[in-house]
């Protein structure tokens with residue numbers, strides 16, 4: 001059992017810029033946040049650039065960095081989505097994001113989302129999972145609505161292939177082409193060009209699609225692929241450093257990055273990834289996870305959604321909801337008797353409302369606990385954090401800091 005444990009709370013896309021509708025305050029500055037402030041007051045604050053100054057990152061890479069990886073480890077969207085849907089990839093696997101789609105007999109894409117099909121995709125996935133083509137095995141997993149993940153497992157594969165998704169309706173699906181001159185890329189493109197029509201036949205014959213056609217719904221009779229990524233050799237951080245981790249989240253991307261790092265994942269249907277998520281339940285799950293894990297990550301999504309919606313008032317509400325979650329965390333924390341819990345607060349990137357997208361603005365961080373140096377910052381927001389004792393660091397440095405508090409970072413020198 002570790003002497004210290006870490007609880008890392010991540011407010012997705014938290015960082016912002018001054019908003020006119022908030023009297024030129026950021027949503028974090030404008031929100032009521034007594035719990036966030038109390039945690040900031042109990043430790044040291046600072047700013048974090050996830051990858052580098054002024055470099056926006058996606059939620060997938062941002063979380064990989066928070067879990068200890070770097071840009072050089074990023075396997076592409078497909079593999080992280082695969083992990084998010086529970087497919088544990090091996091080195092060399094090539095993963096694609098896929099859509100169930102509707103095509104006609106001339107291969108024209110009539111609906112890229114098969115009428116946003118919501119039910120029955122599990123049965124369709126069963127028909128495809130485990131299919132063998134040459135010496136390659138196909139892993140296939142349905143995701144939310146029309147989405148799915150397709151994985152090729154076998155020797156000599158490559159992610160250097162184009163998408164079959166034309167990204168527009170009324171066009172034929174695209175032939176997959178190799179993006180480089182390697183044998184592996186040519187082989188992977190050829191495999192897909194044979195596999196996708198075959199899967200189309202299997203799907204078209206599925207009872208569900210016959211029912212859909214009879215009911216006047218577009219059949220899910222084809223798969224459009226995109227976002228190929230090949231799984232590199234990546235050590236699980238939990239195994240590399242010898243600790244146990246858990247992640248409480250609703251979003252599959254976050255769960256995927258956590259699984260990749262070797263963290264156990266905890267999710268329930270009442271965790272919605274939106275403003276209506278059950279923050280009391282989230283806090284409860286995180287505290288319970290701390291009882292048998294060294295490092296627990298607690299993710300909150302709604303802050304990012306409000307930034308993408310350019311909704312400063314909504315983002316203030318999201319921050320206040322996050323603050324409520326931290327209030328429950330503070331209430332339940334005394335249940336952990338066997339270790340000193342260090343609470344860290346961070347974000348995976350900024351999502352400024354005015355930008356409606358991720359930006360490279362640094363995010364405010366806090367590390368707090370009995371044995372943590374305390375600065376004189378008592379407010380959690382972007383500008384107060386800039387005056388804190390942690391100064392400014394990269395996501396990798398922040399992660400290393402946390403692992404050193406777990407006392408698992410190897411000492412260099414003698």
Ligand SMILES: [Zn+2]
Pocket residue numbers: 012013058059060062304348349
């Ligand atoms: Zn994010």
